[in-house]
Amino acid sequence: MNEFSGQVALVTGAASGIGLVVAHKLLDEGAQVALLDFNEKGLQQEFESYGDRALLIGIDITDEARVQEVIQQALAHFGKVDILVNCVGITGVTNLKSHEVSSENLHKVFEVNFMSCFYTSKAVLPSMMAQKYGRILHIASIAGKEGNAGMLAYSASKAAVIGLTKVQGKEYAEYGITVNALAPAVIQTPLVDAMPEVQVKYMTDKIPMKRCGTLDEAANLVAYIVSSKNSFTTGFTFDLSGGRATY
Ligand SMILES: NC(=O)c1ccc[n+]([C@@H]2O[C@H](COP(=O)([O-])OP(=O)(O)OC[C@H]3O[C@@H](n4cnc5c(N)ncnc54)[C@H](O)[C@@H]3O)[C@@H](O)[C@H]2O)c1
DSSP: OOTTTTOEEEEESTTSHHHHHHHHHHHHTTOEEEEEESOHHHHHHHHGGGGGGEEEEEOOTTOHHHHHHHHHHHHHHHSOOOEEEEOOOOOOSOSOOGGGOOHHHHHHHHIIIIIHHHHHHHHHHHHHHHHTOEEEEEEOOHHHHHOOTTOHHHHHHHHHHHHHHHHHHHHTGGGTEEEEEEEESOBOSHHHHTSOHHHHHHHHTTOTTOSOBOHHHHHHHHHHHTSTTOOSOOSOEEEESTTSOOO
16 A cells, blocks of 8 residues: 655656656655646645645756756755656647658657656656666657657657667666656547547557556556566566557
């Protein structure tokens, strides 16, 4: 029940969707959690009742200096960070072929989806190395493995997240730190609700279970990946795709 008691986690994108359920699960299982999101009001509504165990931080995750600052703030507040879960993500403009994609949109999606994983992991790794323990999880996507037509910016940014995970898994393997990614297919969240219906159908049609994953299914797998039990798997992209990816 109290898998995470005595541990400190930092969750980005905690005001909605996967980040929201992951943050609740870690808090409910005993962790102290720093919650980072654009949407400070949403954080307050969801997490104020946890009192001192939840540190609520409004942030644009693409601002590297601010990321450094708030991670120092979390370290000062809780004394350490054991777990980082990166859930911030945007699709950008979708349903476009590559020749129709603007460079501006591509840069924006990379900044939010990929650079945020770099900024946050760069900021927490020194303290994890010093304590010789850490669990980092970057949320990627099946789109990063397979490439979804009409989603160049999103797919390529998530492929970059998978590449980052492979590198970091190897680099910190001797420090007691695991760095993994998770590749969900479609999970029923506001991000999916906001996508064009045609794009969602394109994705669920490819899932052998012919359905979206649930937020509970995502939270349960994330909780295992960032637990101390997950001690011999690093640099790996876990599957959460209802059978779509068998590799
Ligand atoms: N939902 C799915 O089906 C699905 C599938 C595969 C991968 N994913 C990935 O899982 C992660 C979570 O997805 P979700 O569906 O829960 O998304 P969501 O839209 O429900 O939540 C994303 C959160 O990130 C925050 N955010 C966005 N940009 C930000 C920024 N620049 N700075 C700070 N906060 C910012 C938003 O305010 C929001 O609270 C994303 O990385 C997404 O790409 C989701």
